[in-house]
Amino acid sequence: MLLSARLFFHGTRSFSLCSQFRRMHISEMVPKDLSALSSSEMRQFLNSFDTVLCDCDGVIWNLSQPIKGVNESLEKLKKCGKTIHYVSNNNAVGTKGLLRSLKKFDSDVTNDDLIIPTQAIIAYLKRIQFDKEIFLLGSIYMKEDFENAGFCLANTEYEKMVDSFEAVRELLEDNENIGAVICDYDIYLSNIKLSRSTTFLRRPEVLFITGATDRKLHIDTKIVLPGPHFYQSSLMEVTGRTPLEFGKPSKNLQKYVTTKYNIQDPSRVLFVGDSIMQDVKFGSSCGYQTLLVFTGISTMSDMKSCQSENLIPNYYLNSFGDLCTVVRQKLDL
Ligand SMILES: [Mg+2]
Numbered sequence: 001m002l003l004s005a006r007l008f009f010h011g012t013r014s015f016s017l018c019s020q021f022r023r024m025h026i027s028e029m030v031p032k033d034l035s036a037l038s039s040s041e042m043r044q045f046l047n048s049f050d051t052v053l054c055d056c057d058g059v060i061w062n063l064s065q066p067i068k069g070v071n072e073s074l075e076k077l078k079k080c081g082k083t084i085h086y087v088s089n090n091n092a093v094g095t096k097g098l099l100r101s102l103k104k105f106d107s108d109v110t111n112d113d114l115i116i117p118t119q120a121i122i123a124y125l126k127r128i129q130f131d132k133e134i135f136l137l138g139s140i141y142m143k144e145d146f147e148n149a150g151f152c153l154a155n156t157e158y159e160k161m162v163d164s165f166e167a168v169r170e171l172l173e174d175n176e177n178i179g180a181v182i183c184d185y186d187i188y189l190s191n192i193k194l195s196r197s198t199t200f201l202r203r204p205e206v207l208f209i210t211g212a213t214d215r216k217l218h219i220d221t222k223i224v225l226p227g228p229h230f231y232q233s234s235l236m237e238v239t240g241r242t243p244l245e246f247g248k249p250s251k252n253l254q255k256y257v258t259t260k261y262n263i264q265d266p267s268r269v270l271f272v273g274d275s276i277m278q279d280v281k282f283g284s285s286c287g288y289q290t291l292l293v294f295t296g297i298s299t300m301s302d303m304k305s306c307q308s309e310n311l312i313p314n315y316y317l318n319s320f321g322d323l324c325t326v327v328r329q330k331l332d333l
Contacts, residue, residue, distance in 0.1 A: 042330035049270040058274030058296015069321025089212040094141025117211040120256040132179025184211035249282035
């Protein structure tokens with residue numbers, strides 16, 4: 001995983017003073033180990049937020065394997081009076097699929113408690129009264145979400161064999177009905193799909209939208225797949241276009257979450273995630289408190305090497321599943 005760009009310091013005196021201040025500022029931002037808090041610090045921590053926004057993959061489960069103790073931790077937070085919602089970048093299993101998985105951990109969860117980038121994209125397209133076809137690079141479940149919301153999707157599959165440049169030319173004919181290219185994780189991604197996307201994106205009025213922008217997808221501790229970031233980047237480079245981003249940590253998703261949950265005081269929100277680049281950056285950009293757990297993408301060593309203030313979490317814990325035990329040990333709750 002690529003962490004933040006390092007801060008570089010230059011030679012002028014004023015810049016140097018400014019940099020020293022910044023360095024001091026960042027060095028003061030030391031994440032706190034939740035398991036090492038005293039009882040009074042733990043009480044203070046629990047009293048400091050009302051809402052928990054929780055990522056799913058790498059926090060609640062890994063692929064379909066549950067993370068031990070998560071059910072109890074969610075229950076404990078509810079008993080302490082916290083409201084829990086879920087904010088995931090995972091469009092691939094669709095809203096229904098994610099909700100079905102969450103029900104196994106949180107029986108009270110409803111559709112309204114879950115946000116994925118698909119919902120923010122749909123809300124945006126409805127707001128601008130988008131009525132053209134969408135060329136969607138994504139999973140069948142993501143496509144289902146768009147169709148259920150009333151959008152018309154163009155066929156992205158192309159089954160003919162391409163055996164000459166003449167055939168390629170035919171393949172790359174524009175389709176004026178298409179008004180948006182949406183790029184998320186597509187396990188059947190092909191050069192043909194990318195090439196057709198570049199054709200449509202050549203028209204400046206065609207919207208270029210991204211969902212999840214993850215660089216890597218962790219199937220388990222050993223299997224890591226390239227994430228959608230890489231083919232989104234290739235589209236950007238070839239077309240010279242900058243996409244409208246809707247996944248964590250984008251501004252569009254920040255606004256969507258804040259509005260949907262009517263968040264008045266962001267400092268009273270705790271964001272729990274396993275990715276520094278997606279979750280900590282998203283949470284701190286929103287002004288939330290952040291808790292990083294090490295059961296997914298980011299490691300303790302990634303956290304220690306962070307040099308940018310919005311990538312440093314306020315708290316860390318080995319696993320979200322440990323929260324229940326830690327609270328019980330410190331506060332006897
Ligand atoms: Mg995650």
